[in-house]
Amino acid sequence: MDQKKLAQNILNEVGGEENVRHVIHCATRLRFTLKDYSKPNRKEIEQLDGVLSVVESGGTFQVVIGNNVSDIYKEVLNQTSLGEQKDDNGEDNSEQSLLNRFIDVISSIFSPLLGVLAGAGLLKGLLALFTTTGLLTTDSGTYRILFAASDGFFYFLPIFLALTAAKRFNANQFLAMAIASALVYPDITAMLDNGESISFLGLPVILMKYATTVIPILLSIFALSYVEKFLKKLFHESIRGLLVPLLSLVIMVPLTLLVLGPVGTSVSTGIAAVVSWTYELSPTMTGVLIGGSFQLLVMFGLHWGLIPVMLNNLSLYGRDPIGPLYGPAVVAQAGAALGVFLKIKDKKMKGISLSACITGLFGITEPAIYGVNLKLKKPFIAALISGAIGGGIAGYFQASALTLAPKSILTFPVFIGPGFWGYVVGFFVAFILSVVLTYILGFEEPSAPSEKKQDKQSGSDKSQLSEDIIASPLKGKAIKLSEVKDDAFSSEAMGKGMAIIPEEGKLYSPVEGELTMAFPTGHAYGLTSNTGIEVLIHLGIDTVQLQGEHFNPVVKSGEKVKQGDLLATFDLNALKEKGFDMSTPVIITNTSSYLDVIKVAEEQVDKNQSILTIVK
Template sequence: MNNQELAQSIVKSLGGENNIASLTNCITRIRINLKSRNNVDLESIKQLDGVLSVIDNETIQIVLGPGKVTKVANAIHENTTIDVGVDDTGDDSEFDIADDTKAAYKAKQTSRFQKLFRHIGNIFVPIIPGLVASGLMLGIANLIMNLANPDAGILDPAILDSSWYQLLQAIGNLLFGALGVFVGINTAREFGGTMVLGGIAGLLINAPVLDDISSLNLFGLNLQVSTGLGGLLGVIVAAYLFAQIEKFVRKRVADSLDLVLTPLITLLAGSIATIVIIQPIAGLLMDGITWFLVDVMLEAGGILGGYVLAATFLPLVTVGMHQGLIPVHLELIDQFGSTTLLPILAMAGGGQVGAAFAIYLKAKDKRLRNTIASSLPVGILGIGEPLIYGVSLPLGRPFITACLGAGFGGAFLSLSSVGAITVGPSGLVLIPLIADNKYLLYFIGLLISYVGGFILTYLFGYKEEMVQKLYGDTPKPQPKKGTPSQSAQQETTHISSPLSGDVRPLSELNDQVFATEAIGKGIAIYPSEGNLYAPVSGTVTTVYPTGHAIGITSDSGIEILMHIGLDTVEIKEKLFELQIAKDETVEKGQLLCTFDIDSIKQKGYDIASPIVITNSGDYENINPINQQHIEAGNILLTVDNNELEPIKGD
């Protein structure tokens, strides 16, 4: 029974697609919520070829094993109207090329700078919906003001003095006036501090009293202080410092005094350090960044500067460095009322749209054309990730031609001083947020980037053989076979422990799939530290988007599944930090993933981590080590190959 037939049989035995309320898949199983239990035949599903186990709890779990579960879920999605997702994470299923490509690039963002920008993204991304909404409110207020201009003669100028208009403007400005507080709160949360103390750090940077004081005398030094010095960069650094001081003090204060002394010392020490050190340095850094981007790249650089900024923006996106520009945009808005940088960078998405049109016209492969057709509408609206990670970046050359084409739109806008009154959207969605009624100029720039990306990609960026790069199958490493001159022999392979911790048999796990060895034989580890290492040298064949499960195929063909905790696929917070990507070659002992053990436990999840050989049937003996505790890198399992019959000649 192939995967298509298995998918059809499963849906039929569940009462048909109309009886399935939701269907998600994780790394080993499909989970189904049914509308009705009538006409459901679980016994028939258990007998299907390829089904390892069926578990009937609140949801029905059909265990298929790594790899196969994705293909069957894909088949269900393609042949029914059922939407298949990855267990409650809000992402698409893992067979999606865009998700795989995005995960691969994110997994490689492991340098200190890239991690820093990722932290900045985690601080600002939750605020963006509020920034967009507030910006649109101000945009509506500006539109009313323009229509009420006596030269326009469309609205009565008296409307500008009305309470409703004043309220509209006030609501639009609320978030911008308190932005430092929200940034401080999110920074504290990101770095493990108390959120209210992070909020105070944001208030401190923008405290009006600093302008009233203007200078402070400290040890004979006359320090100049001012409200807002250092901007949001200062807020981030101050809130981070507050969090570090708080954690340092808490470890050294008695529990009975923690509630009083820890926040007091944090506030006193953090405030002094912020005013004396952080604000002046952050102020210089923000002035330097603003000077380089605005004065050097845009004003002095002119057309060339605009071209370079637009053409290089998406490469920054793929390595996560674009998040670092959010505080720069907001600083420009605070100083000048709008950011001329954002519309230029938004041209990068326009180049991708143009490139996608070119590929669609030239491509013969139906799968690629369907991917583009489904991704183009949202790409035009400014959501470029499906096109970037699903089309141009995996193909390679079209990504480059799209970036180069986008530069022409950036060059045009650099001559027009087109600004945006808030951050967040791009594409057509950014039009209502363009400042000073320069909507048409922005739209023309967007059209130029479309055309630039289209022409360069159509002429130089796409060849039909590139499709194999998207959809070609990667050969799976195979176990070593004998040759006509070899005699039958037995080989033993040692599997190192990927974790440090206590060792327990799979049978003790509170998960029927692993406990019954339905997926394969192995052992469980209760980790003592949050580092997962490669147990063998080989190829990463499976990386679950959440990071909680990773599969490796050794150079000799042993397929190893490492599953951190039980049911941890349900965790929505970023408690797993991948250090590798799918299809990457790894060496034994290489760090694969880091994870937060304490947070996983606090959320009530079982930290027991199964280490399983998923192709156990290919081997004669799989023997776990006989000890209670193990350190990562020590021998965990021994695998004896089946005795191989000599291969006969033709």
């Protein structure tokens, strides 16, 4: 796989760098926050070699790559300026729901930390295992050094969060880290430990523990982004470089200690109390709900909302009861992939499912979900059921985690303590049950597309051939596609079809289905029929130059249409007067999915008259 080419193709198909607000990556996905979500060509991206799937959720456009996503991410940054900090606060983001915006913010802040979060968490779990088995003692130099290596990240978590939050909120990253450092400064911590009372300009300061916390620093950096912007406008650039950092520190550190820190800590305590109350009502039922729904949350990007909750639990209680409940859900996807491997006959799918099972056992489930289980449907259902049962077992034994870490066969030490064996049992029950259920429920084996096509072309059973008709979207003169004076269309590089020279300024839908794309300039439209045919209509040649002048769309992207519905009007006389060639290509962009596309139109056509036959 050519990583440079893949990164370039993905960028092109999401609408280019100019359509990307920012991009991050997690363990297996590129997560794009876009300016216009109608521009990406989802089907083209899914067909790229190296892409497992595309998911649109949580306010992001997610391209599932797999284990080498970090390499593709680096190539994306190398080919663009997306790695540089941008100020896009002024851009309209109103189309995203509040939930989507929240998920987008959380994912962009925590994604860059996942690697070190996993490594430090696993090391902390291993140290617990070594002390439990007597391999190390807590007063030995080896243990203390390794514990510092594992716990240092969590203790100074506010500083790391300040860095990523500043990037997300477009604040100065080093100023943000300086504010976070003040919160965990030894003298401040010592005053809290000693029970001292202090004030700032006569205002009492409520000292609190900020090490390992999440919400206080996020509130602080969010506020910093606005304070810094205000100060930049206030001072001339000749003194801005000195006074903005000075006043930002003077304002934000006291403000955080006086107001934002206590408020954030109160919010953290409230969230923890709600989670604890829900869990105590029925740990088993909570486990069933989380274990059964977790992979659905992952698919829609909503699982990011659990990360600050789990970190909050660790900060307040020292252990987290939520993480163990979805560990079985992760391994259940691996079990379903193994069930597919054992049952399926297709050799290629056997290899894919075995590989997906192995990566799933190590905590990476996207290859299993998107490459195997969702495609076959029933294995995914089997995994959800198994994850719910395994989560219920872990909940019943009230398993908890020492820290955050991926849920895999390598991270059992993270769960050492109360309920440990309950977690282990739930983990393996989910895996084995998922294998068995997948094998028993079965699935419909996919047929090779090449074999289907070959059977149809052979003519051995002509009764299996079927046709779809594309109606004329215009009234005018029908011409061959090769007569269009634009190589992109006439060469059939974009697909087979024909063209019409319009005689009136009305464009109609040639199919019943959905208007999937309407260019803002009103000169081009993409539709997908209810049977999956993708049609592109381009009104005239080079008419994009007019920037929408003389074109009036009447239907928006995403709307359902019937054949013959009016899509747009245009001033045909004005366009001709300006010298534009109004030859209008009607292209079947997914031509390769069919046996043939045949022009059946006569020299003169009217709206709704048959112009193309699609042979399946």
